[in-house]
Amino acid sequence: MQKRRLSALEITYISFGFLGIQMGFALQNANASRILQSFGADVHQLSWFWLIAPIMGLIVQPLVGHYSDNTWNRFGRRKPYFLVGAILASIGLVLLPQADLFIAFLPALWVGTGMLMIMDASFNISMEPFRAFVADILNEEQRTVGFTTQTVLIGVGAVVGSWLPYVLTEYFGVANRADEGAVPLNLILSFIIGAAVLIVTILVTVVTTKEYSPEELDKIEKAKAQKLDEITEVKPKDKAKLTDIFVDFVKMPTTMKQLSWVQFFSWFALFGMWVFSTPAIAQHFYNLPHTDSSSEAFNNAGDWVGILFGIYNLVSIPVALSLGKISKYIGRKSTHMYALIIGGISFMSIYIMPDRYWLILPMIGIGIAWASILSMPYAILAGAINPKKMGVYMGIFNFFIVLPQILNGIIGGPMVKYFYSNQAIFALVLSGASMIIAALLVTRVKDVDDVKST
Secondary structure (H helix, E strand, O other), rough: OOOOOOOOOHHHHHOOOHHHHHHHHHHHHHHHHHHHOOOOOOHHHHHHHOHHHHHHHHHHHHHHHHHHHOOOOOOOOOOHHHHHHHHHHHHHHHHHHHHHHHOOOOOOOHHHOOOOHHHHHHHHHHHHHHHHHHHHOOHHHHHHHHHHHHHHHHHHHHHHHHHHHHHHHHHOOOOOOOOOOOOOOOHHHHHHHHHHHHHHHHHHHHHOOOOOOHHHHHHHHHHOOOOOOOOOOOOOOOOOOOOOHHHHHOOHHHHHHHHHHHHHHHHHHHHHHHHHHHHHHHHHHHOOOOOOOHHHHHHHHHHHHHHHHHHHHHHHHHHHHHHHHHHHHHHHHHHHHHHHHHHHHHHHHHHHHOOHHHHHHHHHHHHHHHHOOOHHHHHHOOOOHHHHHHHHHHHHHHHHHHHHHHHHHHHHHHHHHHHOOOOOHHHHHHHHHHHHHHHHHOOOOOOOOHHHHH
16 A cells, blocks of 8 residues: 555645644744743843743654654544644734733733743644644655645745734834834734634634544555665554653664754754844944843834745745756755755855845845755655554654754843843854754765665
8 A cells, every 4th residue: 555646736735734833933033022022031042041942842743743753533633633733823823912911910021931932832732743744644755845835835824923023013004113012003913914814724624634544544554664774663452651752862873963054054044034134234235232122123023033034934835846857956955955055054154244225135145045944855755654643753854953043042132242242243153053064964974775876
């Protein structure tokens, strides 16, 4: 028995929920630092508050991966997890920018941090099963297409989420200025819209896509497992244990170990961009002091960061559509390496751009890297994993996404304060250097079923 070949529409339905997830994620990435600064956080403290995101990923994704591998009920195998995650994430989206409503009970900054924690935990509950969902349903031939389609939908959602606050202000007259200690109305409405879209898109995937039953998967996966050198299959009669996660971590495939270093330096770079772009651009291009977090100019800078983030996500859409064809000619490894080099150079060039409009140019390069980061490592990894362990290994793979973010979160703020004299722009330069290192490490990766070599 083999997995059936799906149409382009069916492949789109599989990942459609990712559009809503990434819309919410983009709203968070572009605006969380701005919101926390509005609630009183200093620039050098931002990375500490952002630590919540990778810590939640470190805890949640392996657990969700493990349990989703061993779940089957009338709702499916992966579906219950990303549906519950979407509901919880929507609650966090609605309440994060309105944390000041709880001011009588707790400081708005701490309530906002709590909402950020709920959002991040919930996004992780949804995202990990979606990665495994694609690998579960698509055969080896269509996986690259599946992950690039997912990247396209991620790009669409991220563009809409990133641009929404600016569009509400420029075209609908919604205020982007608020009293000190409060969040502008354009952000509040954007987050509410993002929550609604998240629920609707997840429901589209849940309703339209049928998962393979355990019996069907068992027949399909036995043939695949026999081809792998490192078999960690759980026997059918064994009851899966939580401690299996640690065993699986030790026995991870060689390709996964090699990719882990690439992911480490790639995501160290991305975390720096998400945390420090708003203060960096406000200081470097709007000539604002690092203490400014409520002026009209600061909020204009925040809206412009949303536009820039939308641009790199917009660029990632056609790039993602091209990656499959490019990888057929030069291989997935070379494709990913060149994309990361372009991204690293783009990061470092931000420092020398003459004005804020020129920042569109490096964002194009970052968009190329982003498209590859969201698809190539997973396409390479899927071919090296025992299908029985797809969920837990996708969760463990997330370690190498969250650990560099935790490291950057711990050292990033003090570096900005003590090494960069509160000039956050240098955090973006460091991101560029980190991404170049990631590109060099791609050369060490073994792609066991690269389409170029077959």
